[in-house]
Amino acid sequence: MKILLTGGRGQVGSEFAEYVEQNPSLGIELCLTDLHNLDICDRNQVRSTVEDFQPQWIVHLAALTAVDLCEDEVDLAYSVNAIGTRNLVQAAEAVGAKVCYISTDYVFDGEGSTPYREWDKPNPKSVYGKSKLAGEQEIRPSDLIIRTSWVMGKYGSNILKTMIRLAQGEGEVKFVGDQVGSPTVVSDLIKTIIELVTSDQGGVFHATNGGSLSWFQLCKFVFQEVGADPSRVIEISSEQLDSSRKAPRPKFSVLDNMALRLTKANPLPDYRESVAGLVETLLKG
Numbered sequence: 001m002k003i004l005l006t007g008g009r010g011q012v013g014s015e016f017a018e019y020v021e022q023n024p025s026l027g028i029e030l031c032l033t034d035l036h037n038l039d040i041c042d043r044n045q046v047r048s049t050v051e052d053f054q055p056q057w058i059v060h061l062a063a064l065t066a067v068d069l070c071e072d073e074v075d076l077a078y079s080v081n082a083i084g085t086r087n088l089v090q091a092a093e094a095v096g097a098k099v100c101y102i103s104t105d106y107v108f109d110g111e112g113s114t115p116y117r118e119w120d121k122p123n124p125k126s127v128y129g130k131s132k133l134a135g136e137q138e139i140r141p142s143d144l145i146i147r148t149s150w151v152m153g154k155y156g157s158n159i160l161k162t163m164i165r166l167a168q169g170e171g172e173v174k175f176v177g178d179q180v181g182s183p184t185v186v187s188d189l190i191k192t193i194i195e196l197v198t199s200d201q202g203g204v205f206h207a208t209n210g211g212s213l214s215w216f217q218l219c220k221f222v223f224q225e226v227g228a229d230p231s232r233v234i235e236i237s238s239e240q241l242d243s244s245r246k247a248p249r250p251k252f253s254v255l256d257n258m259a260l261r262l263t264k265a266n267p268l269p270d271y272r273e274s275v276a277g278l279v280e281t282l283l284k285g
């Protein structure tokens with residue numbers, strides 16, 4: 001199967017490329033792209049790259065993911081997240097390819113108290129969430145949307161790496177206890193992407209690790225895994241956070257992985273198992 005990957009140098013893309021390279025039995029031929037060789041906002045470049053490679057699938061990871069920057073750079077956010085997606089869908093249409101678009105819990109308002117299902121009405125509050133939803137709206141019904149949350153992996157920077165660094169230091173650290181979600185370890189997400197793509201699925205799927213908790217609870221869990229004293233982690237509320245953070249964060253962004261369950265696809269493991277495994281990998285360096 002020929003897959004064109006956008007955002008191939010990002011957190012998910014780097015590990016996706018590594019996984020495909022280490023597992024030749026998957027039979028995947030990858031065309032790895034990122035901003036340096038394919039700006040998805042450039043319609044002509046997208047068209048010629050897709051036509052040259054002739055993929056069966058485009059796994060579309062590229063996005064403007066800096067949520068606070070998106071509040072200031074509204075046109076750029078929509079340009080990358082919405083127009084970029086439109087360009088890829090149009091190019092896919094021209095060569096008979098399907099698109100797998102990776103989306104986010106930020107499409108919901110986070111004001112619920114039970115896990116969001118794939119069919120629940122999105123109501124994004126941030127520019128990032130609105131522009132990612134705009135990208136979803138460019139996707140054809142036969143294409144695939146995978147919404148995920150709290151992504152953490154080996155490459156790039158993420159909050160798990162910050163927590164490990166803090167655990168290895170000294171003194172108190174503060175994390176919010178009133179924002180609840182589900183972590184998603186990149187290696188698990190990649191397996192789900194590949195499973196859904198190779199089984200030619202379409203529609204919307206939520207894909208996160210099992211279980212949910214607050215950032216405060218996650219930090220305590222990480223401290224335990226690192227062997228640091230979890231009582232150093234202090235719970236604060238979102239109101240006590242740095243007010244320079246422009247984008248509103250969802251208070252409750254747990255995604256029910258209902259479509260995976262109903263289609264009998266493999267569930268992602270519980271976060272305790274996956275985050276513990278990732279902490280161990282990161283500690284080994």
Ligand SMILES: NC(=O)c1ccc[n+]([C@@H]2O[C@H](COP(=O)([O-])OP(=O)(O)OC[C@H]3O[C@@H](n4cnc5c(N)ncnc54)[C@H](OP(=O)(O)O)[C@@H]3O)[C@@H](O)[C@H]2O)c1
Pocket residue numbers: 006007008009010011012013034035038039040041060061062063064065066080084102103104105132148149150151152156
């Ligand atoms: N990280 C999370 O917690 C999370 C949660 C839910 C959903 N997601 C979604 O998951 C996907 C992958 O996330 P990630 O964590 O791997 O993001 P990431 O590390 O920020 O990677 C995104 C990549 O897209 C590239 N990019 C930006 N503008 C581009 C353009 N115009 N043309 C081509 N490439 C461009 C970036 O390049 P530069 O670095 O050079 O700008 C970067 O390599 C994204 O669609 C994101 O919205 C992420």
